[in-house]
Amino acid sequence: MTSGDDDLEVLRAAALLDQDEHEYWRVVGEFHRRADRSAFEAACVVARAEDMCERMIGLSVLGQLGFGAGRPFLEETLPVVIEACDDRRTDVVQSAVVALSHLADPRGLAAVLGQEGHQDEEVRQAVAFALPSVAGDPACPEAVDALIRLSGDRSDYVRDWATFGLRLESTGDCERIRGALLERVGDPDSDTAGEAFLGLALRGDRRMLAALGAALEGRDPVDNLIEAAFELAAPELLLVLRRLKQREASGDDAQTSRLDEAIIACSTAP
Template identity: 45%
Template structure:
């Protein structure tokens, strides 16, 4: 029976201070000035973020919204006796923004837990320059939140600084930080491919933390780095495996893994079964299966994407395959296109589908953006 202990990190766990740290950590939170003083040059440091520009940015963003804003200076934030209360992060129905983060950084009473909670749920691209230096924060809870948030605030910015920060975090002393950083590098930013990123993930293949190790493995497999092939052979030969190891086998798609994946078909929770079946198809030396290709062709003939939910089964299977092995899209698209010849309406639908777009992204010549 396969082990399902490998769970993708989830953001709804309250970020706690690093185990073994002091119970009262509020006095240890550095001020904005302390935080952005350039450190000694080191490959793992983000020392290009100097004090002046960021301090000014924090001051500008934190410069006090309207009276009910919940940022420093808001009278409503003062507790009994007129004493300043703890800085307020975003309310339950409001996502934190760059202004929220700046206000927390500017407030001397902000605790690491408050900052981490706001950072973890921030999706505001404008917050990126505020979050990058926090990759060096002394508290693991904040570093973990930064690793979680960076892919969400990257936006249209060049990825180099974000990747630099995540590579440093992937070697963090805290296992949860490493886990999130490897998930970000390996899966969320899998389109960013360089030897430096790959080597950072390879360095985590022997990590003592299971999820970190598996996220690194999956990230390398998504990049089709053959250094993971012997690792997958060894791990899938065990009696108990992690679901992310099965995902990695599917992402790599090497035929030598097919029999090993087949040996782990049972014992999974319902939500994992589809992923295991996808890995079985992706490693099959005979291809993804005529049943899938025929079913997908019939779906387009039925008028996709307007067919009923019951008719979407093979489309759902296809999407599961492409979740980790998008590079297989041209192969699937070409074979479906062949099955649809002389069926003009279905072919038109197929050529305008997400499948064809993904195939075109990977060099399939039949797709045209105008379809």
């Protein structure tokens, strides 16, 4: 049996395991650290298999195989992963989109955008996760538009990832992004709202100042709210930050430290 046969058998055996099992991801991680053709070809075989579980583990491997060695098989990998986006099975499509996010190549953008309206929220979540990685630099308008649409998705998780993507969009300081972020500061999902607050604060947009103060008065503010207060450095937030400091006196040390920094920033602002 050749080394390629050995690799193929290892991947096929791992594909039979539950994805929650440590051994499954141990095998995937070992293949990620390899950069040899034997590992690549074995991953391609299972990524193109008819069996769904084999396809999924193959795609998971291809997404990051050789990441520490400059991804030597990127040109050959992209067509395999892009092809998998057309699979009829939701789990395979999700695995393919996530793999494209790890490959971080703009040539995967069209395949990712093609799944934006997928009926399964986990696929749409994968799309929101992947878009910042495949959008190019600067991000192309099509990717930004898709993130804006997904930031209004019915799923909390999709909105969270899409709003996170908009927050990260450093080259897109346009009013449309600001407007989309502003719509999300009142989101019922606290993580999504936190991303929106921070995205606006990083842009120096004070239109959400009153809403940020009210959110900080909440019972359990997320870290992004404190980070937003630090970035905004608005004296108007001092009182609420000091009240939060009293409430959090025996809380998380890292959060308390960041809270102190936010108080200082708001105290020393002109």
